[in-house]
Amino acid sequence: MRSEKIRFKGTYGMLSARLDQPDDIPRNYALFAHCFTCTKDILAAAHICTELTSHGIAVLRFDFSGLGNSEGDFANTNFSSNIADLIAAVEWLRSNHRPPSLLIGHSLGGAAVLATASDIPEAKAVATIGAPAEPSHVIKNFTKDYERIASEGEAEVYLAGRPFRIKKQFLDDIETHRLRQRIAQLGRALLVCHSPIDDTVGIENASEIFAAAKHPKSFLSLDGADHLLRGNEAAIYTGRVIAAWASRYI
Numbered sequence: 001m002r003s004e005k006i007r008f009k010g011t012y013g014m015l016s017a018r019l020d021q022p023d024d025i026p027r028n029y030a031l032f033a034h035c036f037t038c039t040k041d042i043l044a045a046a047h048i049c050t051e052l053t054s055h056g057i058a059v060l061r062f063d064f065s066g067l068g069n070s071e072g073d074f075a076n077t078n079f080s081s082n083i084a085d086l087i088a089a090v091e092w093l094r095s096n097h098r099p100p101s102l103l104i105g106h107s108l109g110g111a112a113v114l115a116t117a118s119d120i121p122e123a124k125a126v127a128t129i130g131a132p133a134e135p136s137h138v139i140k141n142f143t144k145d146y147e148r149i150a151s152e153g154e155a156e157v158y159l160a161g162r163p164f165r166i167k168k169q170f171l172d173d174i175e176t177h178r179l180r181q182r183i184a185q186l187g188r189a190l191l192v193c194h195s196p197i198d199d200t201v202g203i204e205n206a207s208e209i210f211a212a213a214k215h216p217k218s219f220l221s222l223d224g225a226d227h228l229l230r231g232n233e234a235a236i237y238t239g240r241v242i243a244a245w246a247s248r249y250i
Contacts, residue, residue, distance in 0.1 A: 001053045008092040010064075011081040013071025015088065016040070017062035019097075020049045026058035028250045029093055030102035033086060033109030034061065035130070035228065036138050037159045039068030044106065044129075044229035044238075051239025055247070057102065062089050075154065075165035078173035079135045082112045090120055101125065101250040104242065107201060107227065111135040114209070115182055125249040127191040127242045130227050132201050133208035135177050142166060183212040189249040193220040193238055200227035218245060 002021045007014045018040055030052055034040055040061040049059040064085050066074030093099055099122035105113035110131025117126050132138065139146065142157040145166070149155045154167040183190075190213045194206035210219055220241055225234035 001050060006092075008062075008088060010062075010070065010085045010088045011072065012065040012076060015062050015065065015071070015085060016069035017060060017089065017092075019058065019060050020053050021058040022053045022056050024056065026097075027056035028058070028101045028246075029098050030057050030059045030104060030246075031086070031089055031093065031100040031113075032059050032061040033082075033103075033105040033112050034064070034067075035107030035109055036141070037067065037074075037162070037164060038106070038228075039063050041068065042106075042228065043232070044235040047229075047232060047235035048104070048129075048239035048242065051236055052243050055243035057243060057246070057250075058097070059104075060089055060093055060100070073165075075167050076169075078170045079108075079112070079115075079177050080173050082108070083116050086112055086116050087119070094122075099123075102127070102242075102246050105129070105131060107131060108135060108138055111137075111177075111179060114179055114186070115177060117186055117188055118182065123188055125189040125191070125246045126186065127193060127246070128209065129193045129222075129229070129238060130195065130198055130201050131192070131205065131209065133205040133212075134179055136174050137201060137205065138174070139171065146171070180208075180212050183209060184214065186213060189246075190217040191220060191242060191245050192217070193222055193242070195222040195225040195227070195234075197224070198222075198227045216249075220245075 065072035110128030
């Protein structure tokens with residue numbers, strides 16, 4: 001596998017990305033969107049991308065604006081800017097290699113690819129991992145701070161043990177996005193991957209996504225895994241199954 005660091009323009013400046021490629025010429029390209037407040041370098045993403053490249057699929061993963069090594073202030077970002085960053089990543093692949101035929105999103109990144117897929121004509125398959133049925137689900141991570149954000153305009157909240165500044169514009173923006181119709185009109189093969197013991201995004205979200213989607217659709221139970229797929233086995237298994245499933249559609 002070859003791995004190349006790249007940068008391209010996103011919503012609030014340059015985005016930091018990594019393109020993982022198989023040693024031979026890639027058969028297809030995929031785009032990976034990471035989870036809320038995570039980065040492209042989370043171990044789960046790295047393991048999944050390694051599995052995909054071993055099956056001949058090159059994968060572009062990047063840090064959303066304001067996270068990891070990408071430019072921008074996280075407090076100014078929202079779900080709409082995540083979607084815009086995803087489109088920027090697609091355009092970079094389209095201009096420099098080939099557009100992605102496979103979209104993969106983890107957690108809120110899964111919601112973002114569901115919201116974006118129908119605007120990417122070359123995308124033939126979508127895989128979500130621990131994705132919420134609606135992006136507004138992430139508000140539960142800072143419910144106790146919701147009133148303060150709404151009244152004061154912003155507040156510092158702790159997510160995964162780290163402080164983040166959340167502005168009211170984030171709350172207002174995320175409430176405008178509704179995924180059910182987008183999922184129903186996806187027009188792509190869908191694989192919903194979810195752990196039945198996920199205590200961050202409950203398994204009922206997978207049921208709602210699956211019920212809203214039209215065929216072809218499949219479900220993968222990540223039995224025993226947590227939301228972030230900690231531990232190498234869960235992520236490697238997920239990547240291996242996504243690669244095998246996608247081979248039928250891309």
